[in-house]
Amino acid sequence: MIEKELEPSPYFYETIALVTDFSDGSPFAGIMKGVIRKINKKVSVIDLNNFIPPGDIKTAAFEIDISADYFEKTLFVCVVDPGVATAREILFAEGFSNGFLAPDNGILSYIFERKKMKLFKVDRRRYAGGRRTTFDGRDVFAPAAAEIAMGVRECLAERFEKKIKRIILPEPKIKNTEIICEIIYVDSFGNCWTNFKACKHKIKKASSGGISVTKMSNTYAPSGKNVMLYNSFGFLEFALPDGNFAEKYGIKTGMKFKLYPLSISPLERGRRKMDPLSISPLERGRRKMEPPLNLPLGKGEK
Amino acid sequence: MIEKELEPSPYFYETIALVTDFSDGSPFAGIMKGVIRKINKKVSVIDLNNFIPPGDIKTAAFEIDISADYFEKTLFVCVVDPGVATAREILFAEGFSNGFLAPDNGILSYIFERKKMKLFKVDRRRYAGGRRTTFDGRDVFAPAAAEIAMGVRECLAERFEKKIKRIILPEPKIKNTEIICEIIYVDSFGNCWTNFKACKHKIKKASSGGISVTKMSNTYAPSGKNVMLYNSFGFLEFALPDGNFAEKYGIKTGMKFKLYPLSISPLERGRRKMDPLSISPLERGRRKMEPPLNLPLGKGEK
Amino acid sequence: MIEKELEPSPYFYETIALVTDFSDGSPFAGIMKGVIRKINKKVSVIDLNNFIPPGDIKTAAFEIDISADYFEKTLFVCVVDPGVATAREILFAEGFSNGFLAPDNGILSYIFERKKMKLFKVDRRRYAGGRRTTFDGRDVFAPAAAEIAMGVRECLAERFEKKIKRIILPEPKIKNTEIICEIIYVDSFGNCWTNFKACKHKIKKASSGGISVTKMSNTYAPSGKNVMLYNSFGFLEFALPDGNFAEKYGIKTGMKFKLYPLSISPLERGRRKMDPLSISPLERGRRKMEPPLNLPLGKGEK
Numbered sequence: 001m002i003e004k005e006l007e008p009s010p011y012f013y014e015t016i017a018l019v020t021d022f023s024d025g026s027p028f029a030g031i032m033k034g035v036i037r038k039i040n041k042k043v044s045v046i047d048l049n050n051f052i053p054p055g056d057i058k059t060a061a062f063e064i065d066i067s068a069d070y071f072e073k074t075l076f077v078c079v080v081d082p083g084v085a086t087a088r089e090i091l092f093a094e095g096f097s098n099g100f101l102a103p104d105n106g107i108l109s110y111i112f113e114r115k116k117m118k119l120f121k122v123d124r125r126r127y128a129g130g131r132r133t134t135f136d137g138r139d140v141f142a143p144a145a146a147e148i149a150m151g152v153r154e155c156l157a158e159r160f161e162k163k164i165k166r167i168i169l170p171e172p173k174i175k176n177t178e179i180i181c182e183i184i185y186v187d188s189f190g191n192c193w194t195n196f197k198a199c200k201h202k203i204k205k206a207s208s209g210g211i212s213v214t215k216m217s218n219t220y221a222p223s224g225k226n227v228m229l230y231n232s233f234g235f236l237e238f239a240l241p242d243g244n245f246a247e248k249y250g251i252k253t254g255m256k257f258k259l260y261p262l263s264i265s266p267l268e269r270g271r272r273k274m275d276p277l278s279i280s281p282l283e284r285g286r287r288k289m290e291p292p293l294n295l296p297l298g299k300g301e302k
Numbered sequence: 303m304i305e306k307e308l309e310p311s312p313y314f315y316e317t318i319a320l321v322t323d324f325s326d327g328s329p330f331a332g333i334m335k336g337v338i339r340k341i342n343k344k345v346s347v348i349d350l351n352n353f354i355p356p357g358d359i360k361t362a363a364f365e366i367d368i369s370a371d372y373f374e375k376t377l378f379v380c381v382v383d384p385g386v387a388t389a390r391e392i393l394f395a396e397g398f399s400n401g402f403l404a405p406d407n408g409i410l411s412y413i414f415e416r417k418k419m420k421l422f423k424v425d426r427r428r429y430a431g432g433r434r435t436t437f438d439g440r441d442v443f444a445p446a447a448a449e450i451a452m453g454v455r456e457c458l459a460e461r462f463e464k465k466i467k468r469i470i471l472p473e474p475k476i477k478n479t480e481i482i483c484e485i486i487y488v489d490s491f492g493n494c495w496t497n498f499k500a501c502k503h504k505i506k507k508a509s510s511g512g513i514s515v516t517k518m519s520n521t522y523a524p525s526g527k528n529v530m531l532y533n534s535f536g537f538l539e540f541a542l543p544d545g546n547f548a549e550k551y552g553i554k555t556g557m558k559f560k561l562y563p564l565s566i567s568p569l570e571r572g573r574r575k576m577d578p579l580s581i582s583p584l585e586r587g588r589r590k591m592e593p594p595l596n597l598p599l600g601k602g603e604k
Numbered sequence: 605m606i607e608k609e610l611e612p613s614p615y616f617y618e619t620i621a622l623v624t625d626f627s628d629g630s631p632f633a634g635i636m637k638g639v640i641r642k643i644n645k646k647v648s649v650i651d652l653n654n655f656i657p658p659g660d661i662k663t664a665a666f667e668i669d670i671s672a673d674y675f676e677k678t679l680f681v682c683v684v685d686p687g688v689a690t691a692r693e694i695l696f697a698e699g700f701s702n703g704f705l706a707p708d709n710g711i712l713s714y715i716f717e718r719k720k721m722k723l724f725k726v727d728r729r730r731y732a733g734g735r736r737t738t739f740d741g742r743d744v745f746a747p748a749a750a751e752i753a754m755g756v757r758e759c760l761a762e763r764f765e766k767k768i769k770r771i772i773l774p775e776p777k778i779k780n781t782e783i784i785c786e787i788i789y790v791d792s793f794g795n796c797w798t799n800f801k802a803c804k805h806k807i808k809k810a811s812s813g814g815i816s817v818t819k820m821s822n823t824y825a826p827s828g829k830n831v832m833l834y835n836s837f838g839f840l841e842f843a844l845p846d847g848n849f850a851e852k853y854g855i856k857t858g859m860k861f862k863l864y865p866l867s868i869s870p871l872e873r874g875r876r877k878m879d880p881l882s883i884s885p886l887e888r889g890r891r892k893m894e895p896p897l898n899l900p901l902g903k904g905e906k
Contacts, residue, residue, distance in 0.1 A: 014339075015336075021793075022792055023655075024628055024651070024655045026655075026791055027653045027667045028791075030621060033650050034619075034650075034674040034676075037650075038676050041618065046332060046335050046339075047326070049328060049329045050326065055846060067329045067333050067336065070333045070337050071336035071339070072339075074339075083823070083825075084823070084824065085824070133835075133836035134822075134836045187328055187330075188324055189356055219385070219388050219436070220384055220436065221385075231435075231437075232435035233437075242357060242384065317641055321631075348634060348638075348641075349628070350634035351628070351631045353630075368631070369638065372635045373642070374638075374641075376638065376641075489630055491625075491658055520736070521688070521689040522686055523690065533739075534742065543686070544659060544686065
C-alpha cells in the first residue's frame with residue numbers, strides 16, 4: 001500500500017541490509033560497502049543474501065518479504081536489477097521503521113501488499129550525474145543508501161508519479177476437494193515452500209506427477225521419508241529429512257502440487273483460533289480466502 | 303569437561319560468531335543478525351562459517367574446536383541442528399573467555415574434551431513461548447545470544463541435568479609398524495586432514511586403496527605431486543599442490559589411510575621436545591598416546 | 605610505482621578488506637577476524653571477496669585493482685598465497701589513503717602500475733617467531749593488519765630491498781584492421797571482460813572460433829542475444845542478457861577475441877574528449893596506446 005503523503009521522514013537507519021545477486025564470488029558487494037563507508041561510517045552493513053539467483057526478482061521479493069519483520073531501523077538495499085542502465089527508476093519506500101531502496105522492477109511487490117509505505121523516486125543525478133553505467137549498485141544505490149541512512153534526503157526531491165511495476169505471488173486454487181498449490185521458494189536445504197498457508201489444516205496427501213508426500217510432520221523427521229510441514233514462516237513445505245527434496249525430485253519454483261486436505265467439520269471451524277504465526281508475511285492479503293474452510297464437506301460430516 | 307558450579311558469570315561477550323549450515327544462498331543467517339541487532343546493537347556478529355554441509359554435526363564440531371582459541375570474549379552460536387523442533391535441549395556452555403550456544407546434539411563434543419566449562423540449559427519459553435517452530439536459530443538462538451552477550455542471564459535459570467550427547471573423534475590406531483589414520487576433515491582447498499597429530503614424526507608413505515603419498519613437505523609444493531604435511535593446526539594432511547586432493551581421489555571424511563612412519567631411535571626420543579603447535583586443539587586428550595614413539599623399532603636400530 | 609622513502613606513515617586504517625581464496629565453506633576467514641579482533645576492536649573488517657579461485661593470483665590482482673578506488677582508509681589484506689610457508693616475503697604497501705598487505709607473489713602488480721606507494725617488508729618474527737606454518741593468514745597477516753591499522757609500525761622495521769614479483773596484464777594488439785583482445789576476467793554473472801578499454805569506440809563485431817558478437821549495447825538487453833558493452837569499469841565485455849555468456853561458450857580467462865572496430869574519421873578524432881570513466885584502473889599505463897586511433901583508415905575516409 002502506498003501512501004500519498006510526500007515528505008520523507010527525517011529518519012536514521014542503523015543498519016543497511018544488502019539483497020543482491022552478485023554472489024560472493026565477486027567483489028561487487030564489497031565495493032558497495034566501500035562506497036557506503038566513505039560516506040557513512042556509523043551504519044552497519046549486513047548481507048541479507050548476496051546469492052539471489054542472477055536476475056531472479058521473484059526470489060528476491062520473497063526473501064525481502066519474509067525477512068523484513070525481523071529487522072528494525074534497517075534500510076534494505078535491493079540490487080537484483082537486470083534492467084540496470086535502462087530508464088527504469090530507482091525507488092525509496094519508507095514505512096514501519098524499515099526502508100527499502102530498489103529498482104522499479106517488482107522486487108518490492110510482496111512487501112507493498114502488506115505494509116503501508118511512502119514512496120519516492122531517487123534522483124540519480126545527485127550521484128551519477130548524467131551517466132548510466134551498468135553498476136548502479138556502486139554508483140547510485142550505495143551512496144544514496146549511505147546518505148538516506150544518515151538522514152540526508154536531498155536525493156528524494158521528486159515525487160514518483162508513475163504506476164510501479166508489480167509481480168503477483170500466485171494464490172492456491174480450490175478445485176472440488178483438492179487445493180492446487182505452487183512451489184514459490186526452494187530454500188538452501190532443498191525444502192520446497194508452497195504458497196499454501198493455513199497452519200491448522202492437516203493435509204492427507206500432496207502429489208505432483210510421480211511425487212507423493214503423505215506424511216505430515218512438525219519436525220525434519222523421519223529421516224529419508226518425504227514429509228510436509230508448516231514451516232517457521234507459516235508456509236506448507238515439502239522436505240526430505242537428512243536429504244534434499246528439491247534435488248531428489250528436480251523441483252523448481254512454479255511447479256504445481258495437488259493437496260488433499262482432511263475435511264473440517266463445522267464444530268472444528270468454530271473452535272479454530274488464529275495462529276499467531278499466520279499473521280506473518282503474505283497472510284493479510286490472503287486471509288479473506290482461507291481456502292480449506294470453503295471446501296466441500298467430506299462424507300459423513302454435517 | 304563440565305564443571306558442577308551452577309551460577310553463570312555476569313559476563314559480556316563482544317563478538318557473536320555464527321556457525322550454521324544455512325549457506326549464503328539463504329536469508330536465514332541475515333535474519334538471525336536482524337533479530338540480534340533488535341536486542342543488542344553493541345555486539346559484533348561475524349560469520350565463522352555458514353557453509354557447514356547440511357546437518358553435518360561432525361564438521362561443525364571440528365571447526366568450532368580448531369577455531370575457538372583464536373577468539374576471545376566471543377559467543378559461538380552453533381545452529382547445525384537437524385533435530386530442530388524436536389524436544390532436544392538448547393545448551394549454553396561457558397568457559398575460557400568464550401561461550402557456546404548450541405543444540406544438545408554433540409556439536410560441542412570436541413571442545414568439551416579439552417576445555418573446562420559450565421553448562422546451562424536455555425529456557426526457550428522466554429523467547430518462543432510454548433511454540434516449537436523449525437527455525438530456532440531465529441526464535442531462540444538469536445535472542446538468547448543477544449541477551450547473553452549483554453549480560454542478561456534470565457534464560458539460564460534451569461540446570462542441565464541430563465547427560466549431554468557426545469560424538470567421538472576417532473583416534474589413530476597402531477598395527478605392527480603401521481598407523482591406521484582416518485580423514486576427519488576436508489578443507490575448502492581439498493586438503494584432507496587426518497586424525498594423526500605428532501608434528502615431529504616423519505612418515506615415509508601413506509596409502510589407501512590405489513592412492514599413495516610418499517612426499518613429506520612443509521609447503522604446498524612441488525606442484526602437481528601428492529604431498530603430506532603437518533598443517534597449521536598440527537594435523538597430518540594430504541594435499542595436491544596447485545590441485546585438489548579430495549576431488550582428484552574422491553576423498554570423503556571417514557576414509558582410512560595407512561601411514562608408514564620412519565622409526566625413531568631411542569636417542570631421538572630423548573631429544574624430542576614438545577612442539578608448541580602440538581598443544582593446539584584435540585591434542586591434550588590424545589597426548590598420552592603419541593603413537594609413533596611406541597612403534598616397534600626398525601631393523602638395525604638399537 | 606614504488607617510492608624510495610623509507611618511513612611508514614603514522615596512519616590509521618578504519619577498515620580491513622579481506623581478499624582470500626578461502627571460500628566461505630571454511631572457517632579460515634572467520635579465524636582471521638577472531639585474531640584481528642583480539643588485537644584491534646575498532647577496525648571494521650569486511651569481505652571484499654573470499655571466493656577467489658584457489659591460488660588464482662591474477663584474478664585477485666585484478667579485483668584488488670578495480671576495487672581499491674572505492675575505498676578509503678582501508679587496509680587490503682590479500683591472502684591468495686600458494687607459496688605460503690616458503691621463503692617468499694610478506695609486503696606492506698602504503699599510498700593514496702589505502703594500504704595493502706600481501707605476499708610478494710605479484711598480487712599487487714596491477715595496483716602498483718598506477719599508484720605511487722611506499723613499500724615495506726613485514727617482519728614475521730614479531731608474530732610467528734621462527735615458525736613457518738601453512739596459515740600465515742592467521743599467524744602473520746591478521747595480527748600485522750590489526751597492528752598496522754591501529755598505527756603500530758614495529759613490524760615494518762626492515763626495508764624491502766629485493767625486486768618485487770610482477771605479473772603483467774596482457775595488452776590488446778593491433779593487427780591490420782583488427783584488434784586482438786583477451787578475456788582477463790569472468791565475473792559472477794558470466795560476463796567476460798576483455799583487456800580492451802576505449803569507451804568511445806564502437807566495435808562492429810567480435811569473434812573467437814565459432815563465437816560471434818555483433819550487437820553493441822549499453823544495457824543487458826536484448827534478452828538472449830550476445831552483446832558487447834563497455835562496462836561500469838570501462839572494459840569491453842561480452843554478455844548474454846538473462847543468460848551466462850561464459851557458461852554458454854565455455855569461456856576462460858586467457859581466451860582471445862578479434863575485434864573489428866568501426867573506423868574513426870580524423871574529424872571524429874579531434875572531437876573525441878576523454879571519458880571520465882576511462883581514468884579508472886589500468887587505464888593510465890595504457891593510455892599512450894589508444895589502439896583504435898592508430899588503426900588504418902577505412903575506405904572512403906579522408
